[in-house]
Amino acid sequence: MKLAIYQMDIIPGNPEENRQKVAKWINEVCETDKPDTLVLPEMWTTAYTLDDLHDLAEDESEITLTFIKELAKKWQVNLVGGSFATKENDKIFNRAVVIDRKGNLVYQYDKMHLVPMLNEHLYLEGGQSSAETFELDGQKMGIVICYDLRFPELMRGLALEGAQAVYIVAEWPEARSNHWKVLQQARAIENQMYIVSSNRVGEYDGVEFCGNSMIVNPWGDFIHFATQDQEETIVASLDLEKVKEVRENVPVFKSRTPDFYKSL
Numbered sequence: 001m002k003l004a005i006y007q008m009d010i011i012p013g014n015p016e017e018n019r020q021k022v023a024k025w026i027n028e029v030c031e032t033d034k035p036d037t038l039v040l041p042e043m044w045t046t047a048y049t050l051d052d053l054h055d056l057a058e059d060e061s062e063i064t065l066t067f068i069k070e071l072a073k074k075w076q077v078n079l080v081g082g083s084f085a086t087k088e089n090d091k092i093f094n095r096a097v098v099i100d101r102k103g104n105l106v107y108q109y110d111k112m113h114l115v116p117m118l119n120e121h122l123y124l125e126g127g128q129s130s131a132e133t134f135e136l137d138g139q140k141m142g143i144v145i146c147y148d149l150r151f152p153e154l155m156r157g158l159a160l161e162g163a164q165a166v167y168i169v170a171e172w173p174e175a176r177s178n179h180w181k182v183l184q185q186a187r188a189i190e191n192q193m194y195i196v197s198s199n200r201v202g203e204y205d206g207v208e209f210c211g212n213s214m215i216v217n218p219w220g221d222f223i224h225f226a227t228q229d230q231e232e233t234i235v236a237s238l239d240l241e242k243v244k245e246v247r248e249n250v251p252v253f254k255s256r257t258p259d260f261y262k263s264l
């Protein structure tokens, strides 16, 4: 599976301009690199303009979802469509979406863990159901959003359901960039799967974001690692056979003793 990851700088509070940026990127990358799957970052239509989300968040089937579905259909490409603020029954969710090559929504996920350091909980509603796996081109995968990376239980659940790769869409600040790197490597090693992330660059409201979008393989090697401060595209292929190989070499899943673990 050939991926293209967009490490994007997001224009605060301007969904229309961000959509145009994303359309330009998708058109260019699909024309030159012909990827199977595209990956966008967290909250890419608005950035963390939390005070304005009541006006900027979209109803469920509104412009952005329709827009990216059309682009996926046009280029016959899968789209791990990052996340954007979505309104449902007057509540706002940080919602990630996954679209297939035909433009169908195959999966959506509302961020479960809201970030106290960014006051997300004052503006957003946390998702009420765990992340599940989905299939793209017949391969099982998962997606989580930014702060979710800190919760190993969530990703272990995806691995146990058969995910071979998990996407992380993010706006991760520079102040904690070492956690961003080490936690992704840990999640890849402990679950013996690919971790693929798209983080934003740039700054908003005094917060600098750390880029470093990456692909970590199931052995924990950083096979792609983007810059910290530049918009960038990572184009790379995942060798999913590697998941099987690593799980055979170090059979962690066979050695588990879940009957003795505390369920917290």
Ligand SMILES: NC(=O)CCC(=O)C(=O)O
Pocket: 042, 115, 117, 118, 145, 146, 147, 148, 150, 170, 171, 172, 173, 176, 179
């Ligand atoms: N957007 C986020 O979820 C940021 C998470 C973060 O800052 C952290 O976990 O640290």
